[in-house]
Amino acid sequence: MNPRVAVWLVAQLHLWLGAFVVAVPMFVFIIETIGMMTRDERYDNMAYEFIKVSITAYSLTAIMGGLLSFCLVLFYPDLFKYLALIFKESMFAYALLFFAESAVLYIYYYGWHWLQGGNRKWVHLTFGLLLNAFGITLMLLANSWTTFMMSPAAVDAAGVFNGNTWEAIHNFLWNPINIHRVVANVAYGGSIVGAYAGFKFLSAKNKEERAHYDWVGYNANFIAIAALLPLPFAGYYLTAELYAYSQQMGITLMGGVFAWIFIIQAVLIGALFLSANYYLWCGMGRSDGASRYNGRIKFIAIVLVAAFLVWFTPHTLVLTNSELKSLGGPYHKYLGVFGIMPAKNTAVNFLLTFTFMSFMFYRRANKVATVSWATTGNAIQIALFTMGLINIVTLGVYYGYFTNTVYKVAASIPQVLTTLTIIIVSTVIDTLMYKGAKDVAPLHWGRMPARSQYALFLLAVSFTWLMGLMGYVRSGIRQHWHVSNIFRDASPDAYTPTLGYAANVITVGTIIFMAMVIFVFWLSTISGKHVVAKGYWKEQA
Amino acid sequence: MNIFLKVAAFSLVMVAGFWGFASFGIPQIKPAPPPVEEKVDLGAMTMDQFIALGGKIFNGKGTCTLCHNKMGRAPMLSDIGKNAPLRLKDPRYKGTAKTIEEYIFESMTKPSMYVVAGFGKSGTNDTESPMPDVTGGGIGLNPVEVKAVIAYLQDAGGAEVTVEIPAMPKAGAEAPKAEEAAPLKTAQEVIAKFGCGACHKVAGQTGEIGPNLTKIGATKNKDYIRQSILDPDAVIAKGYPAGMMPKTFGEQMKAKELEMLVDYLAGSK
Numbered sequence: 001m002n003p004r005v006a007v008w009l010v011a012q013l014h015l016w017l018g019a020f021v022v023a024v025p026m027f028v029f030i031i032e033t034i035g036m037m038t039r040d041e042r043y044d045n046m047a048y049e050f051i052k053v054s055i056t057a058y059s060l061t062a063i064m065g066g067l068l069s070f071c072l073v074l075f076y077p078d079l080f081k082y083l084a085l086i087f088k089e090s091m092f093a094y095a096l097l098f099f100a101e102s103a104v105l106y107i108y109y110y111g112w113h114w115l116q117g118g119n120r121k122w123v124h125l126t127f128g129l130l131l132n133a134f135g136i137t138l139m140l141l142a143n144s145w146t147t148f149m150m151s152p153a154a155v156d157a158a159g160v161f162n163g164n165t166w167e168a169i170h171n172f173l174w175n176p177i178n179i180h181r182v183v184a185n186v187a188y189g190g191s192i193v194g195a196y197a198g199f200k201f202l203s204a205k206n207k208e209e210r211a212h213y214d215w216v217g218y219n220a221n222f223i224a225i226a227a228l229l230p231l232p233f234a235g236y237y238l239t240a241e242l243y244a245y246s247q248q249m250g251i252t253l254m255g256g257v258f259a260w261i262f263i264i265q266a267v268l269i270g271a272l273f274l275s276a277n278y279y280l281w282c283g284m285g286r287s288d289g290a291s292r293y294n295g296r297i298k299f300i301a302i303v304l305v306a307a308f309l310v311w312f313t314p315h316t317l318v319l320t321n322s323e324l325k326s327l328g329g330p331y332h333k334y335l336g337v338f339g340i341m342p343a344k345n346t347a348v349n350f351l352l353t354f355t356f357m358s359f360m361f362y363r364r365a366n367k368v369a370t371v372s373w374a375t376t377g378n379a380i381q382i383a384l385f386t387m388g389l390i391n392i393v394t395l396g397v398y399y400g401y402f403t404n405t406v407y408k409v410a411a412s413i414p415q416v417l418t419t420l421t422i423i424i425v426s427t428v429i430d431t432l433m434y435k436g437a438k439d440v441a442p443l444h445w446g447r448m449p450a451r452s453q454y455a456l457f458l459l460a461v462s463f464t465w466l467m468g469l470m471g472y473v474r475s476g477i478r479q480h481w482h483v484s485n486i487f488r489d490a491s492p493d494a495y496t497p498t499l500g501y502a503a504n505v506i507t508v509g510t511i512i513f514m515a516m517v518i519f520v521f522w523l524s525t526i527s528g529k530h531v532v533a534k535g536y537w538k539e540q541a
Numbered sequence: 542m543n544i545f546l547k548v549a550a551f552s553l554v555m556v557a558g559f560w561g562f563a564s565f566g567i568p569q570i571k572p573a574p575p576p577v578e579e580k581v582d583l584g585a586m587t588m589d590q591f592i593a594l595g596g597k598i599f600n601g602k603g604t605c606t607l608c609h610n611k612m613g614r615a616p617m618l619s620d621i622g623k624n625a626p627l628r629l630k631d632p633r634y635k636g637t638a639k640t641i642e643e644y645i646f647e648s649m650t651k652p653s654m655y656v657v658a659g660f661g662k663s664g665t666n667d668t669e670s671p672m673p674d675v676t677g678g679g680i681g682l683n684p685v686e687v688k689a690v691i692a693y694l695q696d697a698g699g700a701e702v703t704v705e706i707p708a709m710p711k712a713g714a715e716a717p718k719a720e721e722a723a724p725l726k727t728a729q730e731v732i733a734k735f736g737c738g739a740c741h742k743v744a745g746q747t748g749e750i751g752p753n754l755t756k757i758g759a760t761k762n763k764d765y766i767r768q769s770i771l772d773p774d775a776v777i778a779k780g781y782p783a784g785m786m787p788k789t790f791g792e793q794m795k796a797k798e799l800e801m802l803v804d805y806l807a808g809s810k
């Protein structure tokens with residue numbers, strides 16, 4: 001086993017599991033709170049089911065973390081010693097937090113049914129909050145190691161540590177990665193529990209079970225979409241900060257060896273958005289009222305695919321000087337127009353706006369607004385979407401093609417603000433307008449085609465692979481350095497692997513991870529099973 | 542079970558799809574291997590060969606073309622012979638260069654002395670250059686390589702080549718060291734390379750100017766030893782003169798080398 005591959009796989013597995021167990025308590029806490037406020041017990045049960053799934057994953061995360069430290073000490077002792085010297089103090093906190101988190105998690109989980117009702121529920125929710133606080137702090141500390149390796153702080157040019165631990169933790173890329181990770185992890189956690197619900201739905205024995213898991217799957221998908229919407233922005237923010245930290249690193253990422261990666265990234269993200277949307281559209285079949293909207297879905301689908309294709313169009317594919325010559329310039333003759341950043345930004349904003357539209361249609365599908373100003377409200381919303389989309393396109397075209405390079409990115413901020421405005425204003429109008437709305441026909445939870453569930457699996461699988469890919473990119477842009485420009489990797493593995501090679505590792509990792517997840521799901525099923533072994537035990541007098 | 546198999550098969554097919562796309566759907570680029578120190582025989586080199594060496598570094602190890610290319614990330618250097626004198630006259634110029642050679646050298650080592658209009662870091666109003674110091678960690682050109690690149694740029698940029706090929710270091714001395722050659726592998730190598738033995742009794746060497754280090758681990762801890770190397774004057778060993786031990790080790794050693802050395806000395810009891 002090659003040391004680099006060993007550390008790579010173990011670290012990635014640790015990250016996948018860690019992302020999942022950090023994310024689950026976040027939405028479990030929210031779902032539990034919703035349950036408490038609405039006194040709808042279904043929410044409480046769902047929250048409990050989610051935390052139950054994550055409890056074994058928690059142990060696996062810890063095991064992988066232990067294995068990762070072991071591999072580092074074994075294969076890269078000098079690097080580990082160097083990082084340990086710098087993070088000495090925080091390592092102690094890390095261990096303490098880990099114990100605290102474990103304790104709180106166990107109380108939270110095993111005490112779920114004990115801490116019910118009245119004040120007890122409040123106590124339980126407090127544990128949920130603590131669990132999240134410990135979990136997130138732990139993740140932030142872990143992120144500091146990764147980001148220190150990318151953008152070292154508190155050390156001089158020779159790598160001698162001359163600051164304090166906090167400065168090393170709070171290095172340049174720490175917060176940008178923290179933000180991107182927290183949001184991505186929530187979306188990821190949602191997609192994994194979605195797969196869980198999908199599987200349970202497909203194997204349900206009776207109508208009640210089907211209805212229950214359909215509803216759970218719907219909520220999981222909702223969580224994934226809600227976290228998916230802000231992600232591209234967090235991603236661009238991260239990239240902008242990367243450029244600000246080091247133009248060299250930024251160009252290596254977006255214009256150098258890794259440029260092609262972003263085409264694959266776009267495909268994977270496209271798969272995420274399309275499967276999440278597809279699931280919503282299928283969900284309209286739950287009610288009879290939704291047929292009113294069926295005709296419009298295909299237009300959304302067309303826009304989504306078109307936006308996706310623009311995003312997918314490569315930007316600059318310059319790799320070597322010889323390739324530059326053979327292509328005759330950095331941009332493709334025809335596709336170049338779509339390859340630039342403003343076009344991509346426009347596409348992403350379309351992707352988001354139309355995903356949101358899918359969601360709105362879904363929510364309205366079975367309802368008729370009863371407020372007197374419903375027609376006006378509708379008109380306002382249509383106007384809002386139309387004007388917003390026109391604004392996004394105008395900004396994109398103007399900045400993209402009528403200004404020079406330096407200003408091209410300037411479009412992104414007003415575009416994002418437009419999208420956010422559409423989403424927020426529209427949600428407010430919708431909430432008011434559909435207050436006390438009447439149902440067209442009863443909603444049939446469980447009336448979902450089996451194929452819709454496969455969208456949930458695709459969501460989880462694409463997410464996992466995407467995370468693996470981005471892990472490769474994150475570490476790859478350090479090139480032959482363990483710690484950028486300070487601690488050189490002198491091993492024979494210092495070269496940057498090709499994408500094909502990385503794809504092999506990511507795929508193997510994904511399969512191992514999937515096997516672990518299946519194991520975790522299976523454990524959560526058998527814990528509820530009882531076999532009556534007649535005649536096995538001796539009769540009690 | 543049937544459902545389980547179906548779901549597993551579906552997921553595997555999807556994963557295989559991503560794998561296939563990443564492996565075959567797009568061109569496989571082989572990233573350049575980590576830069577290595579080129580052994581050059583400067584004595585036998587003509588100016589043309591020296592310029593060619595500079596060109597190779599410019600396109601390769603120097604990573605200059607990452608930014609200096611037709612995409613507008615950095616100014617083209619093909620007119621540097623004409624531009625440099627204009628830069629020197631610009632009131633925004635803050636450096637000390639007088640000639641084209643000096644200007645290029647300064648641009649490579651202290652890029653912010655003059656930032657070409659429109660290319661500064663965003664938000665700094667062209668006062669800070671995004672270009673890294675090419676002798677620093679990330680690129681790590683050594684003085685010979687820097688000179689070769691200057692020769693190349695003068696030649697390609699329409700200026701007279703004024704750089705002289707540096708003399709070969711005297712026989713026996715090490716070839717010019719790259720700041721960022723791979724770290725040494727053992728503490729003994731570090732001691733040999735940095736010449737501790739000239740002044741100290743250590744690792745089989747018998748210097749007498751400084752304290753004996755063969756048993757230093759018995760009385761001193763790692764922090765003390767690290768500090769003695771990085772900042773020799775912080776604590777002066779009894780009976781020895783201050784200011785003798787070089788203060789530059791902290792800049793010359795790799796972090797890894799330093800830690801190895803400290804471990805070794807702390808373990809010498």
Ligand code: HEM
Pocket residue numbers: 015019177180181184185188228231232233234235236238239269272463466467470471473474
């Ligand atoms: C909808 C859009 C996006 C999704 C769903 C997404 C998803 C993800 C996920 C799941 C991760 C792994 C997080 C982890 O390891 O904990 C990740 C990391 C990363 N993403 Fe994104 N991302 C999106 C947009 C972007 C964009 C637009 C960029 C830049 C152009 C970007 C750059 C990165 C980088 C550099 C990493 C590695 C940093 C790390 O390890 O945390 N992402 N992304």
